[in-house]
Amino acid sequence: MNSTLTIAIPKGRILTESIQLFSRIGIDLSGMLDDSRKLIFDYPDQLVRALIVRATDVPTYVEHGCADLGIVGKDTLLEQDKDLYEPLDLKFGYCRMVVAEPAGLATGDDPTRWTHVRVATKYPHVAEQHFAAKGVQAEIIKLYGSIELAPLVGLSERIVDLVSTGETLRQNGLCEVETIAEITTRLVVNRASLKTRHQRIRGIIDGLEAILG
Ligand SMILES: Nc1ncnc2c1ncn2[C@@H]1O[C@H](COP(=O)(O)OP(=O)(O)OP(=O)(O)O)[C@@H](O)[C@H]1O
């Protein structure tokens, strides 16, 4: 039986910390940080294979069993609602998912009085659920990036987006008016792999749990 474990690692802003985390439990994926166009990294001595995946695609690779494990932001998990085992909060990549609007509109605005909103976001599912739970009718406009631009050019009045330093909101004259969720990075596991490779995967989960405290 092939005992190699496949891990989906997201490229982008959580790549380096993901690799640092695995190194702390003795899995050295540092070759992935080299400037390269390779997408599969084999580590036969460690019985590990790592895939470089776009952050939003990690749940898909893990759900389909192309990867046994993956690392992904909670924002992506909330949006996609895939059938995955999510055993661990890895406690990095902290940010918040918020509703924001132009500072001028925020002055005197009361989110508890909203009845209808027009919102641009990369997270239509989360936004829909958030407003539905408040009984607010929401017209959602799906965007893929530069979300803060939408209210500045009249595409929407408000946005749902991630905030970490707050600098992007500030530089574009926007204010946070509601927090939807606190976001961190999570370990996700394919449900079948959890059974067929229980010992190996349990070892990784326990190892990570021990160092995360
Ligand atoms: N300021 C931030 N903005 C966006 N994501 C952040 C921020 N801080 C932490 N994160 C976390 O980093 C994860 C990966 O973000 P990254 O920007 O690399 O990918 P992405 O642009 O969301 O995905 P994709 O490239 O597939 O569209 C996010 O899903 C989120 O959990």
Ligand SMILES: O=P(O)(O)OC[C@H]1O[C@H](OP(=O)(O)OP(=O)(O)O)[C@H](O)[C@@H]1O
């Ligand atoms: O609070 P801050 O530290 O300013 O970070 C928040 C910004 O970072 C993310 O955008 P990203 O850099 O991923 O670019 P994008 O426009 O392509 O989504 C997010 O969508 C916000 O725009």
